[in-house]
Amino acid sequence: MESIIVKDLMVPLAEYATVSEDASLYEAVMALETAQQNIKEGQDKHRAVLVLNNENKVIGKLSQLDILRGLEPKYDQIGNLRESSRYGFSAEFIRSMTHHYDLWRKPLDDICKKAAKIKVVDIMYTPKSGEYVNATDSLNHAIHQLVMGHHQSLLVTNEQGDIVGILKLTDVFKVICDRMKACRI
Numbered sequence: 238m239e240s241i242i243v244k245d246l247m248v249p250l251a252e253y254a255t256v257s258e259d260a261s262l263y264e265a266v267m268a269l270e271t272a273q274q275n276i277k278e279g280q281d282k283h284r285a286v287l288v289l290n291n292e293n294k295v296i297g298k299l300s301q302l303d304i305l306r307g308l309e310p311k312y313d314q315i316g317n318l319r320e321s322s323r324y325g326f327s328a329e330f331i332r333s334m335t336h337h338y339d340l341w342r343k344p345l346d347d348i349c350k351k352a353a354k355i356k357v358v359d360i361m362y363t364p365k366s367g368e369y370v371n372a373t374d375s376l377n378h379a380i381h382q383l384v385m386g387h388h389q390s391l392l393v394t395n396e397q398g399d400i401v402g403i404l405k406l407t408d409v410f411k412v413i414c415d416r417m418k419a420c421r422i
Contacts, residue, residue, distance in 0.1 A: 241376040246409060247393045247402035250295070252277075254286040256357055258296060262307055263352035265299050281407035284389060287400075288361045295392060295400040297361030307360035308351060369394050372401060376412070379404055 254272035256265045265286045273282040288297035299307075370379045370391040382391055383406055393402040 241412065242372070243370050243374050243376065243379050243391075243393055243404055244372040244402075246376065246412065247372065247404045248280070248283070248408070249402045250287070250400060253403055254283050255289050255295075256286055256299075258288050258290050258356075258358040258361075260288075260357050261353050262304060262355040262357060262360070263349065265357050266304060266352065269301075279411075281405065281411070283405070284407075285403075286357070287392075287403070288357050297358070297363050298390075298392075299357055299361045300389070303360055303362055307355050308348065364392055368392055369400075370404060371396070376409065380409060380413075383409065 252272070252275070254265075254269045256268045260268075265288075269283060269286050272286075276282055285298050285300040285303075287295050288299060290296045367382060367386045368388055368391055370382055370393055372393050372395055379391060382388065389406050391404045392400050393404050395401045
């Protein structure tokens with residue numbers, strides 16, 4: 238694994254789903270669908286859209302979960318869902334939250350209108366420092382970051398610090414599986 242570097246597995250930014258910060262949630266979903274249709278053979282589908290500013294720099298990420306959260310604005314009343322998800326709430330507690338906050342009462346009614354009104358910049362996730370990996374880092378280093386941060390992907394940077402791609406956990410896992418299958422046990 239030491240000989241594999243991040244650049245060998247990353248999806249280049251040009252091949253990933255991206256939208257401008259002015260885009261609507263609807264436009265983000267359409268960009269994700271288009272990118273998924275253009276996936277190279279052997280790669281898993283993308284699970285997020287990267288948000289670009291007017292200088293084409295990545296400023297955020299919009300995962301499939303972020304898209305679902307964005308369709309139900311009452312989640313903002315609950316607080317930081319990313320942090321609270323690590324506490325392992327019971328199924329009963331989760332069910333009571335749905336009732337208490339009146340979540341998903343009519344989630345699919347007028348979904349097109351809702352998605353067209355929601356701006357990605359308002360619901361996107363801004364990656365933290367531990368979610369970046371250099372294109373020349375070893376795959377071992379990237380795996381450690383994925384595991385320790387519980388990340389589904391890492392943004393890949395070049396030597397100048399510009400984001401040049403994304404390293405998806407699913408692609409890393411495929412390499413691990415292929416290596417395991419090659420072992421003689």
